[in-house]
Amino acid sequence: xxxxxxxxxxxxxxILTLILVSIGGIVEIVPLFFIKSTIExxxxxxxxxxxxxxxxxxxxxxxxxxxxxxxxxxxxxEAARYGHYSLAAESMYDHPFQWxxxxxxxxxxxxxxxxxxEWHQAHMLKPQNVVxxxxxxxxPWLQKAALKYDDVDVRMQAxxxxxxxxxxxxxxxxxxxxxxxxxxxxNDPGLAKRYGNxxxxxxFDGKPDQITELDALLxxxxxxxxxxxxxxxxxxxx
Amino acid sequence: xxxxxxxxxxxxxxxxxxxxxxxEFNNPLPKWWxxxxxxxxxxxxxxxxxxxxxxxxxxxTKGVLGWSMHTEFKEDxxxxxxxxxxxxxxxxxxxxQEIAKDNKLLQYAISGGKAVFGDYCAPCHGTGxxxxxxxxxxxxxxxxxxxxxxxxxxxxxxxxxxxxxxxxHLKSAGGNFSDAQVDDLTSYVLSLTGQSKDAAANQRGxxxxxxxxxxxxxxxxxxxxxxxxxxxxxxxxxxGAPNLTxxxxxxxxxxxxxxxxxxxxxxxxxxxxxxxxxxxxxKLDPLALKQVTIxxxxxxxxx
Numbered sequence: 354x355x356x357x358x359x360x361x362x363x364x365x366x367x368i369l370t371l372i373l374v375s376i377g378g379i380v381e382i383v384p385l386f387f388i389k390s391t392i393e394x395x396x397x398x399x400x401x402x403x404x405x406x407x408x409x410x411x412x413x414x415x416x417x418x419x420x421x422x423x424x425x426x427x428x429x430x431e432a433a434r435y436g437h438y439s440l441a442a443e444s445m446y447d448h449p450f451q452w453x454x455x456x457x458x459x460x461x462x463x464x465x466x467x468x469x470x471e472w473h474q475a476h477m478l479k480p481q482n483v484v485x486x487x488x489x490x491x492x493p494w495l496q497k498a499a500l501k502y503d504d505v506d507v508r509m510q511a512x513x514x515x516x517x518x519x520x521x522x523x524x525x526x527x528x529x530x531x532x533x534x535x536x537x538x539x540n541d542p543g544l545a546k547r548y549g550n551x552x553x554x555x556x557f558d559g560k561p562d563q564i565t566e567l568d569a570l571l572x573x574x575x576x577x578x579x580x581x582x583x584x585x586x587x588x589x590x591x
Numbered sequence: 592x593x594x595x596x597x598x599x600x601x602x603x604x605x606x607x608x609x610x611x612x613x614x615e616f617n618n619p620l621p622k623w624w625x626x627x628x629x630x631x632x633x634x635x636x637x638x639x640x641x642x643x644x645x646x647x648x649x650x651x652t653k654g655v656l657g658w659s660m661h662t663e664f665k666e667d668x669x670x671x672x673x674x675x676x677x678x679x680x681x682x683x684x685x686x687x688q689e690i691a692k693d694n695k696l697l698q699y700a701i702s703g704g705k706a707v708f709g710d711y712c713a714p715c716h717g718t719g720x721x722x723x724x725x726x727x728x729x730x731x732x733x734x735x736x737x738x739x740x741x742x743x744x745x746x747x748x749x750x751x752x753x754x755x756x757x758x759x760h761l762k763s764a765g766g767n768f769s770d771a772q773v774d775d776l777t778s779y780v781l782s783l784t785g786q787s788k789d790a791a792a793n794q795r796g797x798x799x800x801x802x803x804x805x806x807x808x809x810x811x812x813x814x815x816x817x818x819x820x821x822x823x824x825x826x827x828x829x830x831g832a833p834n835l836t837x838x839x840x841x842x843x844x845x846x847x848x849x850x851x852x853x854x855x856x857x858x859x860x861x862x863x864x865x866x867x868x869x870x871x872x873x874k875l876d877p878l879a880l881k882q883v884t885i886x887x888x889x890x891x892x893x894x
Contacts, residue, residue, distance in 0.1 A: 384646030427664035429671060434710055436873060438664070467873045469860045472715050475725035482724040484714055579873075 395442045397580045400517045401573070402548050403505045403531035408573025410508075411566050412451070415492065422453035423462040423577065436463040437583045446517045458489055463578030466553070473571050474559050495567040496558050502531050502569075523547050535568040537561050551580055682878055687742040691885060704886025707879050711864070712887075720890045726842035727859045734892035735839045736818060737831040741894045746884040752863030752870065756830055759856035760804060766854070772799060776806070777850040783814050784838045786846075810835055 359366050401409060412418070425431050427438040439462050444450040468476075475482055478496065480489040506527040513519040523530070526543060533541035539554030557571035603615040619625075638644065642654040653659075672679075678699045682690060690696045709718070712731075717723045720731030729737060738748050760766035761773050768776070772795075779796025781787035800806040800814070809832035811820020816834030817827040833841055842848050842857060866874045875883070887893075 380646070384648070384651075387648065427660050429664070429667045432664070432668065433706070463873055465873065466862065466870060467711065468714055469862050471727055471859055475723075475727070476714070478725075483728070484723075485717075 392441045392445055395440060395581045395586060397551070397582050398442055398445065399549055399551075399580060400446045400512070400519055400523075401576075402534055402544065402552055403502070403509065403527040404534040404569050404572040405576055406508060406512075406573075407500060407502055407505055407531065407566075408569035408571070409447075409451075411495070411570045412573060417461075418451050418453045420455065420457035420489070421459065421461045422456050423450075423460065424452040425460055425462050431460070435460050436578070437581075437586075439578075440581065443578065443581060446512075448512060448515055448517070461574065461577055465575050465577040465579035470555060470557050470559070470571055470575070473557075473574065474567070477567060477570075495570060496560065496565055498566045500564045500566050500569050502528065502564070505531055520547075532564060534572060535564045552576070679878055682881055687746060687881060687884060690881065691742065691888070697885065697889075700882045700885040701889050703879070704882035704884070704889075707875065707883040708886050711873075711875065712883065720887065726840070726848065727857070729841060730839075731887055732890045732892065733839070734894070735834065735837060736892065736894070737816075737833060737841075738829055739818060739894070740888070740892050742884060742888050745887050745893075746880065748861060749875075749884055749887070750863065750865035750880055751868065753831060753861040755857045755859040756809075757832075757852060757857040759854065761854035764855045766856075768799070768804065772804075773850060773854050775799060776804060776853050777846060780814070780835055780849055780853070781844075781846060783836045784844070786844070 359369060423439070423444070425435045425437070425439045432438060439452075443462070444452065472483060474496065476484070476489075477492045479491045479493070480487040506524050509517075509519045509524045509527055513524070526547065530541075530544050530547065533539055533544050534552065534554050535557065536554065537556035541554060544552055544554065553572060553575045555572075555575075556568070557575070558565045558567035560568075598616045598618065601615040601617050605613040620628075639652070640654065641656045642658055643651055644654065645652045678696065681693075681696060682700065685693070685696070690700055708716075708720070712720075715723065715728040716731050717728075722728065722730030722732070729735075734740060736744075738744055738753060758766065760768045760776065762769060775792050775796035776799050777796070778787040778789055778792035779800050782793040782796070787793055800810075801812070806814070807822050809817055809827065809830055811817065811827055811832075812822055813820055814835040815837075817830050817832040819834060820827055820832075833839075838844060840848070841859070842852055863870050864875045864880060866876065868874065
C-alpha cells in the first residue's frame, strides 16, 4: 500500500492507527485479566460496609487521593513505617482504586486502627492542633454535615454490577447496617453476620445523636488495610 | 524561486504557480540523538532477556537473572534481621529494668523507640511527647502521670490501651445533677488551683465533691488524683483519675472546659498496641513495644 494512499484517506488512517496503538494495550493489559498470579488469593477481604462505602465516596469527593497514596511498596523503609506491602487483592473491591500517585501526606493503606477516633476528630477539625508541622487543610464541615445515605443501596447495586460481591441481603439491609455501624459501643449481630467480625463499630465523630459525614469517613479510614490477616499470609514466590 | 537555504528536501513540492512553492524539508536528527535512540532499542532486547518482561497465558517471562522485587525485599529485610539479631535477642530475653541498666541496650532501645514513637505516638502526644494543642492527649515529657510512670506501667498502658472513665454529671447528659450543682462543682475544682474565689459556691461544690457526686472516690479526698491521693485513708484504685490540684490539665483548665468535663464526662481512648489485643488495627510486635516503652520512660518523667 502506498503511503500517499493512507495519508489521503482519514478513515483508513484512523483504523490503521487504532490497530497499531491497541497492540500495545493488548500485549500489556489483556494477559493481566487471565494470569492467576495478578491477584494473590488472601483470606479476610470483604466488600465495604455501607458506612465505609459512603466514607470512601467522601474520601474521593474531598480529593484526599491528591495528597495521600494507598500503596505500600515492597521496600524496607516503607515496611518499617507502614507495615506489610500492599497486595493487589486489597484493592480488588475498589472502583476506582485509590493507590494515588503522590505523597504530600503519609500513605494511608494501613491507617486503620492506628490512631483513635478522638485523634481523627481533632485532626480533621484542624490538623495543626495535633501535628504542628502539618500542611494538611482543615475539614471542619465533615463533623457538621449530616450524612445523606438514601442512595447507598443503589450505589451497592451499581458496584455489584462491576463485580463486587454484594449479596441481595446486604443490599436490602444497607441503610440499617449503615446506621448500626455508627452507634457507640455498637455490637450489631446483623452487621457481624453480613460483613464478618472485622467491622469497626463506634460513634466515630463524637456526636452520638447524629450520623455525619465524618462518621462515614472515619469508618472507612479505620478499616483501611486491616482485613488481611498477615500472620497467616504466605507471599507467593514470583 | 524559494530559497531553501541548502536544506535537503524530500522532493515534494506544492503550489508552485505563485512562485513561492511549499516544500517538505528533511532535517535529519542529530547523530548523537539517533545513536542513543538505537542503543535504547538494543537495551530493551537485553532487558527482556535479563528481567521479568513479557506476559504470557499463564505467567510471565522471569528473565535469566531471576530478579524480583519481592525477593529483593525479602533479602533486604533478612539482612536487617541479621544486623540487629544480637541486640534483639537480648532485648527479648531481658526485662525492661535489665535493659534500662545496660547502657548499650538502652541506647539501642531509645533510638528504635524514637522511630516507633514518631510514627505511632507523636500524632497524639506530640513530637518527643511534648503534647499537642487539642485537649485529651496527655503530655509524656513531664512527670504528671495518670496511670503511673514506671517502666512496667508504661508498658501496660501502651500494650493494653486505656479508656477514660469520667462519668457525665449533668442531668441532660445522663448524670444526676442540675446545672447549678455542676456550676458549684466546677467552682470547687477550680478553687483547688486557686482559680475560684466565690467562697459560697466553692463550699457547696466541696460538699458535693466529698458527698453525693462521689468525686473523691476516684480523685481522692484532696483531689490529688488516683495515683497520689487517698480516700478515707486508703489508696485509690489505679483508674487514671487526674490530679486536680497541680494546674496541669488534660482537657484544659478554663472554667468552660472544666465544666464540660464534669457535665458531659470524658472517655478519652488510648489505643491498645499489643498483638494480643482484640482491637482492630495496626499493632506493634513485642520488641517495638519494649523499645517505645523505654523511649517514653526516657522523655523526662520516667519513674
